[in-house]
Amino acid sequence: MKTERIDLPQHELPCKWYNIAPDLPRPLDPPLHPGTGQPLTASDLAPIFPMALLQQEMSNEPFIEIPDDVREVYKYYRPTPVFRARNLEKALDTPAHIYYKYEGASPAGSHKPNTAIAQAFYNKQEGIKRLSTETGAGQWGCALSMACSIFDLKCAVYMVRISFEQKPYRRVMMETWGAECFPSPSERTATGRKVLAEYPDTPGSLGIAISEAMEDCLQHDDTHYALGSVLNHVMLHQTVIGEEALKQMELAGEYPDIIIGCHGGGSNFAGMSFPFAGRKLREGLNTRIIAAEPQASPTLTRGPFAYDFGDLSGMTPLLRMYTLGHGFIPAPIHAGGLRYHGAAPLVSLLLNTGVIEAQAFHQVECYEAALLFARTERWIPAPETSHAIRCAITEAEKCKLTGEKKVILFNFSGHGLLDLSGYDKFLHGELTDYAMPDEDLRQGLASLPKIPGG
Amino acid sequence: MKTERIDLPQHELPCKWYNIAPDLPRPLDPPLHPGTGQPLTASDLAPIFPMALLQQEMSNEPFIEIPDDVREVYKYYRPTPVFRARNLEKALDTPAHIYYKYEGASPAGSHKPNTAIAQAFYNKQEGIKRLSTETGAGQWGCALSMACSIFDLKCAVYMVRISFEQKPYRRVMMETWGAECFPSPSERTATGRKVLAEYPDTPGSLGIAISEAMEDCLQHDDTHYALGSVLNHVMLHQTVIGEEALKQMELAGEYPDIIIGCHGGGSNFAGMSFPFAGRKLREGLNTRIIAAEPQASPTLTRGPFAYDFGDLSGMTPLLRMYTLGHGFIPAPIHAGGLRYHGAAPLVSLLLNTGVIEAQAFHQVECYEAALLFARTERWIPAPETSHAIRCAITEAEKCKLTGEKKVILFNFSGHGLLDLSGYDKFLHGELTDYAMPDEDLRQGLASLPKIPGG
Numbered sequence: 001m002k003t004e005r006i007d008l009p010q011h012e013l014p015c016k017w018y019n020i021a022p023d024l025p026r027p028l029d030p031p032l033h034p035g036t037g038q039p040l041t042a043s044d045l046a047p048i049f050p051m052a053l054l055q056q057e058m059s060n061e062p063f064i065e066i067p068d069d070v071r072e073v074y075k076y077y078r079p080t081p082v083f084r085a086r087n088l089e090k091a092l093d094t095p096a097h098i099y100y101k102y103e104g105a106s107p108a109g110s111h112k113p114n115t116a117i118a119q120a121f122y123n124k125q126e127g128i129k130r131l132s133t134e135t136g137a138g139q140w141g142c143a144l145s146m147a148c149s150i151f152d153l154k155c156a157v158y159m160v161r162i163s164f165e166q167k168p169y170r171r172v173m174m175e176t177w178g179a180e181c182f183p184s185p186s187e188r189t190a191t192g193r194k195v196l197a198e199y200p201d202t203p204g205s206l207g208i209a210i211s212e213a214m215e216d217c218l219q220h221d222d223t224h225y226a227l228g229s230v231l232n233h234v235m236l237h238q239t240v241i242g243e244e245a246l247k248q249m250e251l252a253g254e255y256p257d258i259i260i261g262c263h264g265g266g267s268n269f270a271g272m273s274f275p276f277a278g279r280k281l282r283e284g285l286n287t288r289i290i291a292a293e294p295q296a297s298p299t300l301t302r303g304p305f306a307y308d309f310g311d312l313s314g315m316t317p318l319l320r321m322y323t324l325g326h327g328f329i330p331a332p333i334h335a336g337g338l339r340y341h342g343a344a345p346l347v348s349l350l351l352n353t354g355v356i357e358a359q360a361f362h363q364v365e366c367y368e369a370a371l372l373f374a375r376t377e378r379w380i381p382a383p384e385t386s387h388a389i390r391c392a393i394t395e396a397e398k399c400k401l402t403g404e405k406k407v408i409l410f411n412f413s414g415h416g417l418l419d420l421s422g423y424d425k426f427l428h429g430e431l432t433d434y435a436m437p438d439e440d441l442r443q444g445l446a447s448l449p450k451i452p453g454g
Numbered sequence: 455m456k457t458e459r460i461d462l463p464q465h466e467l468p469c470k471w472y473n474i475a476p477d478l479p480r481p482l483d484p485p486l487h488p489g490t491g492q493p494l495t496a497s498d499l500a501p502i503f504p505m506a507l508l509q510q511e512m513s514n515e516p517f518i519e520i521p522d523d524v525r526e527v528y529k530y531y532r533p534t535p536v537f538r539a540r541n542l543e544k545a546l547d548t549p550a551h552i553y554y555k556y557e558g559a560s561p562a563g564s565h566k567p568n569t570a571i572a573q574a575f576y577n578k579q580e581g582i583k584r585l586s587t588e589t590g591a592g593q594w595g596c597a598l599s600m601a602c603s604i605f606d607l608k609c610a611v612y613m614v615r616i617s618f619e620q621k622p623y624r625r626v627m628m629e630t631w632g633a634e635c636f637p638s639p640s641e642r643t644a645t646g647r648k649v650l651a652e653y654p655d656t657p658g659s660l661g662i663a664i665s666e667a668m669e670d671c672l673q674h675d676d677t678h679y680a681l682g683s684v685l686n687h688v689m690l691h692q693t694v695i696g697e698e699a700l701k702q703m704e705l706a707g708e709y710p711d712i713i714i715g716c717h718g719g720g721s722n723f724a725g726m727s728f729p730f731a732g733r734k735l736r737e738g739l740n741t742r743i744i745a746a747e748p749q750a751s752p753t754l755t756r757g758p759f760a761y762d763f764g765d766l767s768g769m770t771p772l773l774r775m776y777t778l779g780h781g782f783i784p785a786p787i788h789a790g791g792l793r794y795h796g797a798a799p800l801v802s803l804l805l806n807t808g809v810i811e812a813q814a815f816h817q818v819e820c821y822e823a824a825l826l827f828a829r830t831e832r833w834i835p836a837p838e839t840s841h842a843i844r845c846a847i848t849e850a851e852k853c854k855l856t857g858e859k860k861v862i863l864f865n866f867s868g869h870g871l872l873d874l875s876g877y878d879k880f881l882h883g884e885l886t887d888y889a890m891p892d893e894d895l896r897q898g899l900a901s902l903p904k905i906p907g908g
Binding site for chain 1: 459463527537559561563622623627629631832833834871874878
């Protein structure tokens with residue numbers, strides 16, 4: 001069987017990131033100050049982010065130039081290939097054409113370096129010496145550790161305790177690149193100490209870890225905070241994925257009918273889909289764009305569209321987004337990167353305006369899809385990525401029923417070589433599904449803040 | 455700093471493997487039958503290998519065509535990039551130019567699929583349904599599992615018990631691709647049962663695992679045996695690495711003065727270096743070609759050049775090679791892929807005739823080199839690969855002293871994402887060196903067989 005790997009030569013690496021803001025059906029609701037509930041200004045965030053990133057966060061320019069120093073680092077692993085999944089198509093006996101963009105090629109193994117490198121660069125430019133951040137499954141913490149080693153910054157990562165214990169290799173990776181990695185909650189912050197005093201055996205959560213990383217930042221003059229998803233500038237940096245994919249699909253001579261990405265906070269989904277969503281909005285195309293999320297943390301399919309905090313302690317700005325409530329603690333599924341109560345405001349607005357759609361999947365059906373993928377297309381997907389694959393297979397199976405020759409493109413956001421324990425359980429019949437109980441949702445939503453004048 | 459990644463377009467993927475046999479300074483000594491000590495014929499090996507591989511094993515043709523079906527599978531991850539290690543050069547403050555070929559790009563994470571895919575293909579063509587093999591650290595077992603899933607073959611892997619227990623992710627990877635993986639020694643073979651009866655707590659060895667895999671093959675009519683190193687046809691398949699590198703160095707506008715690969719059985723070293731060694735032999739070049747091996751298993755630097763078995767039980771043919779004796783059990787260093795008593799006959803002959811040289815390194819200095827590499831060049835090397843990096847750094851440091859602008863090219867044989875426990879120990883000061891004691895060498899050499907008429 002012919003292998004169709006669509007490569008871009010290095011000189012085709014995009015020079016610009018795509019900013020979807022000016023193409024949106026309506027403007028984003030403003031982020032609000034967590035204390036006053038009033039719209040936030042750039043200066044409110046200056047203690048934690050460099051000005052270049054804050055400008056990008058609020059920019060209305062359709063394209064923003066990628067700095068040369070960032071492009072040079074991208075060239076370690078970019079452009080990444082697009083594959084036609086012919087073996088998977090054959091196994092499914094579907095008339096659909098399935099393509100995937102392979103973002104597992106970076107040294108950290110996922111799409112996360114696309115923004116980590118940019119964030120480290122802008123912080124370095126502004127004279128910052130150290131970055132603090134949180135990480136769930138560890139993909140983001142590893143990517144930022146690597147990026148900090150490139151730009152000679154120190155890096156402190158607060159890793160959700162359950163992942164810290166279950167995935168020690170992730171910590172070792174971060175340390176190999178010179179970062180410090182702490183299990184969260186930790187004794188290093190007020191938030192951490194408070195949680196530990198109340199719940200000494202807590203597995204931790206992303207919401208707690210974000211509070212700790214922000215506290216760490218505010219306690220250290222030389223330190224800024226970095227976030228791996230949710231914010232506009234993170235989505236922006238990830239669009240290098242979709243910008244490349246646009247060119248690669250042109251080389252393939254096909255345009256996708258369906259674009260799919262897995263969804264936790266939104267970064268890989270946005271990175272792949274926004275350039276296509278922009279064309280859809282500008283040219284009135286029919287492209288279906290689907291965010292694939294876990295049933296255990298079904299933010300987009302079951303949460304309300306409301307203002308909420310990004311962290312447990314309520315230190316972050318209030319963002320209008322789909323949310324399960326910042327007090328929601330998702331079940332311990334293996335796709336740790338999708339265990340988040342909120343969603344990017346940009347993704348949320350596109351969903352609220354019907355530009356994109358969302359589907360939720362169970363853990364076991366995602367591992368079934370991942371196994372079929374590994375046995376046909378060879379690459380072993382991260383548990384997060386398996387949600388996109390499950391969704392793509394579902395759409396391809398529909399094509400088999402209808403006989404339609406749809407073109408499906410999904411983002412393979414990262415490999416699963418550091419997450420093989422989930423495969424072990426799945427292969428030996430020990431994996432279970434966790435659908436979110438209504439009671440958990442009710443409790444999570446009870447944590448939604450009252451907005452003054454909101 | 456500019457990233458120099460030298461890519462080859464897909465249509466430059468080599469069409470032929472390079473066979474060094476006709477360029478050797480003298481012919482290889484014949485392999486001998488383990489029972490009679492007489493030169494082996496192809497028919498002696500027909501029960502375990504397909505005829506196409508046996509023809510390659512004994513071929514004197516300088517180039518052998520890569521079948522289209524094999525080239526198509528190579529295209530999942532080949533051509534692999536060559537990088538100029540500018541950040542490493544800067545950190546070393548050396549005038550040397552350091553290049554490396556990145557073989558970590560395959561789904562299995564190392565160079566091993568280059569031969570696994572070819573071996574699975576030829577066995578499938580001959581109607582074989584199942585392959586048995588052994589694996590040490592697991593790189594080879596994973597590669598063959600993946601290749602068997604591509605060509606719809608069953609696969610049974612005997613994994614050295616200590617690695618089976620220390621690296622459970624490797625087993626999970628093999629199972630994900632549909633293979634069975636057994637800790638060796640096992641109860642499945644006479645060799646395994648005998649060893650277990652005598653030494654119930656044995657950590658196992660490659661020599662034991664090879665005996666078990668060969669027994670498994672001989673017990674099953676539908677099964678052939680596959681080996682990931684040592685044999686001529688394995689070296690042949692790996693030359694796709696060096697054939698690509700020849701073209702890439704031409705694109706870089708430089709020709710290497712020094713070629714380096716780590717050495718266990720010889721496959722990645724040969725794959726990178728043989729095409730350059732062939733030019734050296736044909737054109738009288740001065741290229742230095744260095745095999746980097748561990749002090750804990752210093753086959754090339756301290757073993758005699760003698761006929762020996764490849765396995766513990768003496769089931770394999772007798773090969774003339776550098777060897778520490780098939781009874782030698784190397785210390786449990788993390789570079790499990792380099793823990794082998796013997797060396798490929800082709801590599802051995804080139805060393806014996808002065809075409810190549812060998813250097814041995816200690817474990818800790820190799821991890822130091824790996825850490826510097828990860829923090830300058832981002833990719834995290836496998837413990838095996840770290841030996842090549844250590845050697846390259848040593849040569850680059852010599853250039854700093856002499857002011858020579860030598861061009862160094864080494865093979866980055868695989869990434870270390872499934873071997874991070876060694877980094878963990880190193881980073882926390884818990885790693886030690888294991889130089890081979892003279893007494894172990896004496897005992898190992900005592901196991902060398904007496905060859906009738908030898």
